[in-house]
Amino acid sequence: MKRSRDLLLIRYITIFILMFQLFIKGENRSIICLVFILMFIINNHLRMFYLEKEYSVIISIIVELLVIPIAQMKFGGIIAFYLVGVSIDLFTLKNKVFKYILGTIVLLMEILINDNKNIEQIIIYFILFSTFLILLNYISKIYSTKIEAQHLYDKLRVSEEKLIKANNELEACVYSIEELTLLKERNRISREIHDSVGHALSTAMIQLSAMEAVSQKENSKVKDMAKNLRLFINESFKDVKRAVNELKPDEYDDYQGILRIKEVCNNFEKMSGVQVKTFISKGDWNLSTKQANHLYRVTQEVLSNSLRHGKAKMVKVIMNFTKDEFIISFKDNGIGTSKIEESGVGLKSIRERAEEIEGVVDIKSSYGNGFFVKITVPREEER
Known part of the structure; x- marks a missing residue:
């Protein structure tokens, strides 16, 4: 407000x-007199362009209000023109107590310090200056409303950008989870077909071979029928094996480690009643057996700590592959702690397991804000 072009023009x-x-x-x-005017202008400019903290602006205003009566009595001039700059700066203060106290002092100075002995003119000056202060107050409120609206707009814009980013990440995670779930389901179906249909066909082939052997001894016509049926079933069995091999996804083995971690999260949710939200961002490489086993145990330990120590009701588990790292993070809504002590077995075990796979552990917590654990594991070079 104090740097408004219109108010600057009035001030000058x-x-x-x-x-x-x-x-x-x-x-x-x-x-x-010349020094006073120069100091008066400098003080005004300091408040306009350099003094940002409110207490320094208040000190500047008080100093000016103390000097103005002395200067007006010594050098003359209409008191209102001395007080315009101070009045404008008064309405930039956020502290309402100081604003109205200093505003009252300004009005009293306008009445009491005046060379003009004509009561009517003094009243007119007072009314005009009071109107000026009221207008400044109105402008101040409009400016504050504008600033608040701008801040709100900025917050909404930032929130929208964050929401769009979170939505994109969520879509990627959902796609990854759907894809992994599909791989898991295809693997299950192929295993079921292999175990049920394949086993039935194998049994039928064994039985037909036995029938063929018995009928050969008895010179029965059933021999040729059993042989032909056995060959037919054998071809069907080969077709089933080919179908199973095609149905079984090659990528499933690559993500068994991730699926194991997701499975332990699902089991923990069923057994404990704690809601576990799992987000997975699939990458183009997979964890080694050692990495998957250690992270599996770490996940068990973190979830157990969230329930036992943090009294959490919800845990977010985010798994994300980057080009060179796998990052898994856990954030619960438990009671948290103001001091993290790794003297216990749980946190020491988490850090030791992470170090064994060259991982980096980041643990944060504050009272009332739950617990956060992030583990970054480097991509193993292919051998």
């Missing part, structure tokens, strides 16, 4: 009029 006009009254009309030629 009043300073120009004040200089005209002192130097031209009042014929002041003293060095003291």
Whole structure:
């Protein structure tokens, strides 16, 4: 507000009029008067452009209010023109107590410190200056509303950008989970077909071979029928094996480690009643057996700590592959702690297991804000 072009123009006009009254009309030629005007202008500019903290602005205003009566009595001029800059800066203060106390002092100075002995003119000056202060107060409120609206708009824009980013990440995670679930389901179906249909066909082939052997001894016509049926079933069995091999996804083995971690999260949710939200971002490489086993145990330990120590009701588990790292993070809504002590077996075990796979552990917590654990594991070079 204090840097508004219109208010700056008013401020400079009043300073120009004040200089005209002192130097031209009042014929002041003293060095003291010149120094006062220079200090007066400098003080105004300091408040406008350099003093950002409110207490420093208040000190500047108080100093000016103390000097103005002395200057007006010594050099003359209309008191209102001395007080315009102070009045504008008053309404930039957020502290309402100081704003209204200093505003009252300004109005009293306008009434009491006046060379004009005409009561009517004093009343007119007072009314005009009071109107000026009311307008400044109105402008201040409009400006504050504008600033608040701008801040709200900025927050909404940032929130929208974060929401879009989170939505994109969520879509990627959902896609990854769907894809992994599909791989798991295809693997299950192929195993079921192999175990049920394949086993039935194998049994039928064994039985037909036995029938063929018995009928050969008895010179029965059933021999050729059993042989042909056995060959037919054998071909069907080969077709089933080919179908199973095609149905079984090659990528399933690559993500067994991730699926094991997801499975332990699902089992923990069923057994404990704690809600476990799992987010997976699939990459183009997979964890080694050692990495998967260690992270599996780490997940068990973190989830157990969230329930036992943190009294959490919900845990977010985010798994993300980057080009060179796998990152798994856990965030619960438990009671948290203001001091993390790794003297216990649980946290020491987590850090030791992470170090064994060259991982980096980041643990954060604060009272009332739950527990956060992030483990970053480097990609193993293919051998």
